[in-house]
Amino acid sequence: MAARNSDSLDRETLLPLSYPPPSSPSQHTGPSNPILSRPRSWRALINTRLGRIVVFSGATLIALLALHGIFKPDYKAGVQKAYSWANGSGPPPGQDGRPYTAHMPEPTGSSGSTPGGIMNAGTGSGPGEVEGTGYAYGAHVEGHEWTMDELREMVKGTKGYYVRDWSLGLGWNNMRYIIEASLLHAQLLNRTLVLPSFVYMRGCEFSHDVCAAYAPQVDRFKEVGWRRDLSGRWERQSEDILLDPSIGAGLMKREDGQKDHTGWRVPIEYMFDLPHLRASQPVVLVSEYLTLHGLNPSSEWKSGMWGRWAYEKDNTYYMLPNQQYDPQDILRVDRLLPEVQQYIDNWTERGQLIQARLQLKKGNSELGMMEWEDVKDDLRDIGEINVDDEEGLELALREAGLSVLYTFQGSRGIDLIKHVTEPIRQVAPTKMLRGLYDDVNNINDEVLLLEGEVHLWRKPGSLRFTTSAARSNFQSIVLHSMQPHPRVREIGDLMARHLTEKVGGRMYFAGHLRRGDFVELGWALAHDIAPHLKMVTDAFQRGTETIKQIKASGDAHVAPVPGVQLNTTVLTLELPQQGDPFFLATDERGVDELAYCRSQGALLTPDIISFTDRRMYGWELLFSDIVMLVEQVVMSQSGFFYGYGASSVAGGTLNQRAARGRDPRTGVVE
Template sequence: MPSRDGSDVHSPLLLPTHVNERHSPRPLKSHAPRTRRWLQFYGTAIITGIAFHLVLVGLGSTEVVRQRVPASVGDWLPGGPKSSEGIPPPKTQAQKIAEEEAPWTMDQIRQMVGRTKGYYARDYSLGLGWNNVRYIFEASLLHAQLLNRTLVLPSFIYARACEWDIQVCASFAPMVNRGDAIGWGEWRNLPIEKQMGWRIPIGVMLDMNHLRKAHPVVTVAEYLQLNGMSPSIEWSNGAWHREMYQNDGKISIHEIPNNEYDPKLRYALKFMDLEEAAKALKDRVVISGDDQLEAFLREHGWEVLHTYRGALGMDYTKSVVEPIKQVAPRSRLRGMFDDYNHINEEVLILAGETHLNRKPGGLRFVHPEQQAHFASTVLHDMRPTGPVRRLAMKLHERMQKIVGGRQWMGAHMRRGDFVDQGWVMEHSIEGHLSRITQRLSNGRKILQEIYDTKQIQIYEVPNVEPERDIFDRPPPLESDSFYLATDERSRDGLGYIRSNGGVLIEDLLTLEDRQEFGWPIMITDVLAIIEQTVLSHSAYFYAHAMSSVGGGVVNMRASRGADKRTALID
């Protein structure tokens, strides 16, 4: 019998190991107090731990054996990660933006140019406003792509107005007399302050890094530097200098004369809409559907061409959102690729002005796939800079707060030179604003219909999904404010707009916005790009058909997936 105090009890750890299994005595149940059993357990654990430590570390050593705890099971598998040392931390959003917007190095530019046949240059009309200059750039991109050439753009454009005293803007951007710099006389009779312009780097107006991801493009200054010439010799008027840009004759050039690219035709009617052709043949030929009509026309010497419909039958807006078909006699057609792809000179120059009264791209397309590719270039590759897009998003969110989270509407009111030239539909600001608010009232009904049906009809453009974030919001109320982009600057005029529900850019911008954006926001032309981008976020948009501003906004709206019923240009 074991003693009552448990002194004869054997610990299970000390049981004999060489006894016969058949006659092994059962371990005796311990009657030791629970406290003693716990003390024995912890004492054994401590002694074992000390012994284990001495084996691994050794006597007298102060170094600790370290082993990384695996972050995942994959660490133990063959080929799995062995160490996290040397892995950089994830980049912040600011770092990502800085890398994306960093200027390209000359080595990067040189590699880009080396993949093309040569350069494509233009005589750019820098006396035009930014939107028209951008349309020329878009057409030039198309031409350069067709011919596998690097497009050369001017290093700068001329801004036409300053939001502050002209000397303030002159402290940040070179101020010139536009008549002297460009050689046009249309500003000579204006007050001297209105003759001034500011030379703005092209990178302020256009996201060049993004454009270069898809298209080989350099500025004139970069072209000169690549070819051993000083960037300081760039001409001020945007024209291509036929001698100075040749580096003493080392660079070969070929010029396309203006009358060769744009010849005069004996017939006033150059093109005909496909619908007009169908009407002309209606009583002469039995034709069922467009496919049969197109086949009939091709069999009889005509060609079907693809282009875009202009607002009100005019081509001031240059938007690429409404594709149409036209026809023309095949004998009158010439292909740019066929005419100029065989030229091997290093620089191919299109001489003179080819912008006015032309369709987007400066030509028409034989194949719809080519037309779609051009539309994608305009909508997705030609975009404002990152600072413009980020600020525009902030202003869009502030407009949403102003209208209580509902959809908001916007419009463009062109005053200034349009009033002087008699191009506005209503001369007084009261009549002009009344016209705009009436259009927006009709737009509110369209937004209500879209909201009720949940059906978004996007434009016929490539690579776009419906923008549901905006159109899933409740439509605007009749009393809601609206955003108005305008070049009206009189105190009375701006006060009248505000008193009738208009919200202006000055009402949305903060001091912090201006500080973050920097000096370019003082330039009216840069501010106008911000306003265009803001309007691209509006649920409904209205503008005048004779202003190029509207076309830029419509293109941006189409690229965002806006409903095609939510923009009116008239």
């Protein structure tokens, strides 16, 4: 029998069933299609293969039309689901290339409760949501695109714009702290905050040319006009920098010996959830501001500084000089309280008694900043004052020309990591206070510019608060308004799920090792990797004992922050077992050092994230800065976290843990 080619097979489908195949001895020698070669009645046609196919197809079509009329399927929803998946938002749960078996949801309170904040949002029961996380896949592609008309309407509800000289030479966590403070200032002054349209990535997880294919590669020190001296301090190269949009031209190499200061310019929208932020506060980007004023958005200064004269067009701006923000003889607060001003240098008899006692205890007739608990101890044995009645004590201090201020405890005795999870009170002479609202709210210029930087060595918000309610409002900005990008949260949640699977559904512990330039500058806790990692594993042992005590007492609680409910996994999940791996986030890139960490049980991000995860998230995971954001999400969900009190990564992680309702005793920075 001769072999049949594809053409003969195609023709065979048109032959009647009773007709011999072309390869048979009685093969027909006429036209290839016998139906066309001789007339047949319709009854005879039904007996052919073609006829039966036609009849069956017609019956099927009629049945489908009937079903469509009954059920009316939602094709639009199906197309949208396919669109969301194709645009990188990820497949539905269980279809991400890994088994969907051991995912442990995070309880966030009693049934029927409504946890506050986006970190606790949702129940995990909606379509496309990962169970227990409250996050719907693809939600970010549904974000509202603001038109220029809508932005104009948003700005109309405010007095104008609040603008900054943005320190784009810093890493993202420090930039986020500056943005959080600026959101507070803009809200306080009823102004629209103007953010830079881009930031600079500082690290590439692959070779530089790979990252350069996705974002403009630049010398970021030259772009921002900053240099770093031997002590690690960032400095401006020239006083003329404020007036020159081509900031940084001809700068020397930075002075700390590191030659690689390559950066990549990335739109700021990839670093946080801008649509979510805009839902709570008026915010525009510099490029949008320029467009609204009929200026070329590409004229935005690459240094991050405000363009002064370059951004002017039929509008005016007022500049608050940097040296006037908080000189050494004042304390910057949000606003002054009228009821306390009357006691400045006009003390009551009780106030004079308080002043005399505190001056004696402090050994100085001119009081400065004092800690609340120290003041209580100093006044404890004065009969007329009950220091345990804190409200009454605050009123008594007012009569002594002293104000109670509300702020946050720093880490390691300094204010570097800007976490807002440990609220404290301090006491200072009322005459030292200067209210930001009181000083500049009377400015009616369209643009209010705060010159230079007011970030380093200052409290979160770059000021203190005169009421506890104002401090709580700032905590809400940090914990609930300023959120990671939805895709950062998405991939972080996936990694947390993978980790939970690897430890059999038990808790996983997480630590952060700040290495990189900290080692070279002498800022790391240890120079060598072995003793440095041992600090983390030793902390895990202490953390295990802490969690055992919490479980035994059943007394778990949230951090003193607004809008959260307790995450009960500290009570319900088992502690890690001997030999369980732990998650380690680090900027260490030495091959031998990383191999040592793995030999001690550490799982690094490349060990956890899958090819499917990378495809789902996209090009952003090329950049170390965004990988770090994902790692913060992972660490915020760990049973116990240990970090370094001089690293801004730790501060952001503590804030996220608080927003998730984690017991503050399960997160330690040293």
